[in-house]
Amino acid sequence: MARSKTEKRDPATSLALLWGEQEPPRRGPRPSLTTARIVVVAIGIADAEGLDAVSMQRVAAELDVTTMALYRYVPGKADLVDLMVDAALGPAAAVADVPGGWRPQLAAWARRSWGLYCRHPWILTATAMRRQAMGPNQLSWLDAALAALAGTGLSAAHRHHTVLLVIGHIRSLAQQRADGDEQADQEWNRLTAELLERHRDRFPALTEAIAAGAFAPPDDDPLDFGLERILDGVAALIERS
Amino acid sequence: MARSKTEKRDPATSLALLWGEQEPPRRGPRPSLTTARIVVVAIGIADAEGLDAVSMQRVAAELDVTTMALYRYVPGKADLVDLMVDAALGPAAAVADVPGGWRPQLAAWARRSWGLYCRHPWILTATAMRRQAMGPNQLSWLDAALAALAGTGLSAAHRHHTVLLVIGHIRSLAQQRADGDEQADQEWNRLTAELLERHRDRFPALTEAIAAGAFAPPDDDPLDFGLERILDGVAALIERS
DNA sequence: ACTCAATTGCTTATGCAGTACACAGTAACT
DNA sequence: AGTTACTGTGTACTGCATAAGCAATTGAGT
Numbered sequence: 001m002a003r004s005k006t007e008k009r010d011p012a013t014s015l016a017l018l019w020g021e022q023e024p025p026r027r028g029p030r031p032s033l034t035t036a037r038i039v040v041v042a043i044g045i046a047d048a049e050g051l052d053a054v055s056m057q058r059v060a061a062e063l064d065v066t067t068m069a070l071y072r073y074v075p076g077k078a079d080l081v082d083l084m085v086d087a088a089l090g091p092a093a094a095v096a097d098v099p100g101g102w103r104p105q106l107a108a109w110a111r112r113s114w115g116l117y118c119r120h121p122w123i124l125t126a127t128a129m130r131r132q133a134m135g136p137n138q139l140s141w142l143d144a145a146l147a148a149l150a151g152t153g154l155s156a157a158h159r160h161h162t163v164l165l166v167i168g169h170i171r172s173l174a175q176q177r178a179d180g181d182e183q184a185d186q187e188w189n190r191l192t193a194e195l196l197e198r199h200r201d202r203f204p205a206l207t208e209a210i211a212a213g214a215f216a217p218p219d220d221d222p223l224d225f226g227l228e229r230i231l232d233g234v235a236a237l238i239e240r241s
Numbered sequence: 242m243a244r245s246k247t248e249k250r251d252p253a254t255s256l257a258l259l260w261g262e263q264e265p266p267r268r269g270p271r272p273s274l275t276t277a278r279i280v281v282v283a284i285g286i287a288d289a290e291g292l293d294a295v296s297m298q299r300v301a302a303e304l305d306v307t308t309m310a311l312y313r314y315v316p317g318k319a320d321l322v323d324l325m326v327d328a329a330l331g332p333a334a335a336v337a338d339v340p341g342g343w344r345p346q347l348a349a350w351a352r353r354s355w356g357l358y359c360r361h362p363w364i365l366t367a368t369a370m371r372r373q374a375m376g377p378n379q380l381s382w383l384d385a386a387l388a389a390l391a392g393t394g395l396s397a398a399h400r401h402h403t404v405l406l407v408i409g410h411i412r413s414l415a416q417q418r419a420d421g422d423e424q425a426d427q428e429w430n431r432l433t434a435e436l437l438e439r440h441r442d443r444f445p446a447l448t449e450a451i452a453a454g455a456f457a458p459p460d461d462d463p464l465d466f467g468l469e470r471i472l473d474g475v476a477a478l479i480e481r482s
Numbered sequence: 483a484c485t486c487a488a489t490t491g492c493t494t495a496t497g498c499a500g501t502a503c504a505c506a507g508t509a510a511c512t
Numbered sequence: 513a514g515t516t517a518c519t520g521t522g523t524a525c526t527g528c529a530t531a532a533g534c535a536a537t538t539g540a541g542t
Contacts, residue, residue: 008530011428019436028489029537055528068530069491077529128369128416131426134433139444146455147446156453158466165467168413169406175369176405185372188252192375195260203380205388212397214387225399226406229474236473249501269518270508296499309501310520318500483542490537499528508519 011133014079018086018135033063035073039083043120046084051122054081079133081126086135088120092144102238103231105148110166113141114223117174124174152238162234169226177222252374255320259327259376274304276314280324284361287325292363295322320374322367327376329361333385343479344472346389351407354382355464358415365415393479403475410467418463 016022017035025031041062045054056077060067074080093112095105117123126132145163154162193210200207209215257263258276266272282303286295297318301308315321334353336346358364367373386404395403434451441448450456459466 011432015429015432015436019440021436025489025538027487027537027539029491031490056530057528066492067528068493071530072490125369128366131429133429136440136443139437139447143444143447146450150446150449156450156455157457157459160450160455161466162470164413164417165410165470168410168416168467171416172405172409172412175409175412188256188372188374191252191256195256195262196380199260199377202377203384205391206380206384208391209387209397209400214397214401216398218398225402226409229403229406229471229478231474232477233470233472233474236477237470266518268508268510268516270520272519297501298499307521309522312501313519485540485542487540488538491535493534494532496531497529500526502525503523505521505523506519507521508517510515510517512513512515 009076009078013075014082014133017075017079018082018133020136031072033065033069033073035083036087038063038070038073038080039087042080043084043088046122046126047120051081051125054084054122056080078130082133082135085123085126085132086137088123089116089135089137089141091137092140095144095148102148102152103235106145106162106166107227107231109141109145109148110170110227111223113167114170114173117170118177121174121178124171124178153241154234154238158237162230165230165234166227169230170223173222173226250317250319254316255323255374258316258320259323259374261377272313274306274310274314276324277328279304279311279314279321280328283321284325284329287363287367288361292322292366295325295363297321319371323374323376326364326367326373327378329364330357330376330378330382332378333381336385336389343389343393344476347386347403347407348468348472350382350386350389351411351468352464354408355411355414358411359418362415362419365412365419394482395475395479399478403471406471406475407468410471411464414463414467 038059042054042059045058045062056070057067059080060070063070070080074083093109095108095112098105098108142163145166146159149159149162152159196203196207196210279300283295283300286299286303297311298308300321301311304311311321315324334350336349336353339346339349383404386407387400390400390403393400437444437448437451
């Protein structure tokens with residue numbers, strides 16, 4: 001099967017970079033750049049124009065250096081993206097002091113996580129379907145969510161799966177959000193709706209649901225419905241055990 | 242913000258192709274290929290070597306034609322991928338005859354959907370974070386899930402959100418599965434675990450969860466936990482209303 | 483102070499990707 | 513037979529990631 005691209009990364013080097021575990025150079029000219037500065041610029045591009053706009057050439061141009069200069073700081077693009085993700089995540093927000101126990105805490109965690117995906121939608125693509133090196137910030141988010149579930153009596157495996165479930169929901173929302181937002185997509189939606197109308201007999205339940213307003217823009221927070229269902233389900237599991 | 246790539250597609254043309262709504266050519270030499278044949282070959286490559294291995298050149302070579310010949314059948318790569326997705330999905334399985342009401346039906350739907358993502362993991366990337374043209378098969382899957390929820394008394398919006406919640410879970414699992422399966426990834430996991438151990442004080446809950454076996458390979462179906470939680474949550478909502 | 487090795491940024495070059503364009507041949511409609 | 517709509521092909525352009533070699537810069541060891 002397949003990892004993305006040719007998979008030439010050296011895990012040890014990549015992880016050392018991601019965790020900031022590498023000795024500064026002893027000799028040679030002073031570096032004119034920092035890994036951090038490169039990452040900041042790259043994130044800026046991704047925020048403004050999407051992940052596809054982040055090419056090595058583009059980042060280098062923004063920094064007024066040659067493309068190849070970047071390779072003195074970062075082994076390759078994959079590592080740069082990993083760094084971007086971890087930097088964009090930042091350290092996890094503390095939710096331990098949210099009152100009310102695991103449920104409000106996990107909800108707060110989800111809400112902040114969701115906010116992150118809204119501010120940096122490219123995180124979704126950056127972490128999708130590729131071996132992704134996990135940096136300290138990413139782990140801190142995971143840790144925070146697990147901490148919220150610590151007192152529930154759930155097994156470790158169940159706690160872990162619960163967190164993954166919530167993350168999955170958030171990512172799923174981020175995905176949908178990326179799909180429907182922009183004006184160019186209106187044309188797609190219009191034409192698809194037309195097609196659906198023409199084949200309405202093949203999709204009775206869908207046709208009916210649309211007629212009943214299933215796809216109308218919601219007025220409440222899109223995160224809420226799924227999050228409440230999931231937390232209800234988890235609550236039921238907790239009570240049962 | 243940003244769609245992937247330069248966004249030069251014509252929605253009308255792309256959708257017509259996807260829905261098979263285009264008149265066959267009246268004159269000229271017989272086409273030596275079919276769109277369908279191209280798609281089958283492309284899916285074969287994606288199944289065997291991942292989506293990254295699917296390049297126009299590669300597909301063309303497999304079919305013994307020039308790269309540019311493909312463009313007589315498909316406007317561009319994005320459209321090819323859309324066709325691949327819809328073809329790989331196939332028509333939705335009927336779950337209306339699954340006994341026991343909405344819950345077993347939706348569970349059965351989820352299970353078949355999950356099977357699809359297992360057989361064709363590239364579907365995840367293919368549908369991630371890009372404007373994706375929805376073809377008839379994709380809509381039929383959506384329709385089938387909505388049909389399962391038709392008798393529940395849920396509002397159309399809630400039915401829709403419920404389906405999206407389940408899809409999100411499935412995709413989330415597919416994502417995780419893509420991450421951890423392969424032998425090359427063992428090295429990553431080992432080194433990450435080492436790093437985590439060295440910084441264990443920064444991630445107490447995570448460290449504790451791992452020690453308690455949270456990441457041990459599960460013996461039951463990975464789909465089950467999340468699916469049951471979600472369905473429990475939905476069931477609670479249905480009872481309440 | 484002098485030498486040397488490590489490290490910098492730059493230049494040049496390779497290979498692969500998607501795709502635009504113009505050509506020559508082919509089959510149906512007039 | 514001629515026109516027209518189509519076919520597959522060759523060539524070419526652009527953008528991408530990245531490898532290799534070069535000259536300049538610096539600190540450590542003498």
